[in-house]
Amino acid sequence: MQCNEVLKSLPIFHVHGSVGPLPWEETGGSPYGEEVTVGRVREAADNIRIVSDETAGIKAFQDAREHVLKAERLIFLGFGFAGTNISRLHVVENQTATKQGTAYQMPNPMRKAVREMIDGINLAKSRHNILQYLSEFDVLR
Numbered sequence: 001m002q003c004n005e006v007l008k009s010l011p012i013f014h015v016h017g018s019v020g021p022l023p024w025e026e027t028g029g030s031p032y033g034e035e036v037t038v039g040r041v042r043e044a045a046d047n048i049r050i051v052s053d054e055t056a057g058i059k060a061f062q063d064a065r066e067h068v069l070k071a072e073r074l075i076f077l078g079f080g081f082a083g084t085n086i087s088r089l090h091v092v093e094n095q096t097a098t099k100q101g102t103a104y105q106m107p108n109p110m111r112k113a114v115r116e117m118i119d120g121i122n123l124a125k126s127r128h129n130i131l132q133y134l135s136e137f138d139v140l141r
Helices: 003-009 038-046 059-070 083-088 108-117 130-136
Strands: 073-076 098-101
């Protein structure tokens, strides 16, 4: 199975938006290395939400919360673990899911804070970026 087929089968939520789809995600998506134009930058900026933005009516948040509450496994990749996002996504309310994620270059005091916020989370070593984490550990089994 090709990587893009695996990725398409996983529920991935970009709750803070996206700078745009990749070609395998959507027809007309932007490939890596594509020339940056003013139009693409404006389009990307219009599709980004920041943590302080209201999330009540945003479908991506509603869908993500629903999946988080039903999940057996939660894998956080490149997630900042801001308390606001943990709360908005109802991560703590799912007491039964296995929780794991990357914590690239995260200092020990912050790692401790994440573990206190999310009981039982298994954080990767701070030297593992997302690709190293996915390559070294069988998280997609």
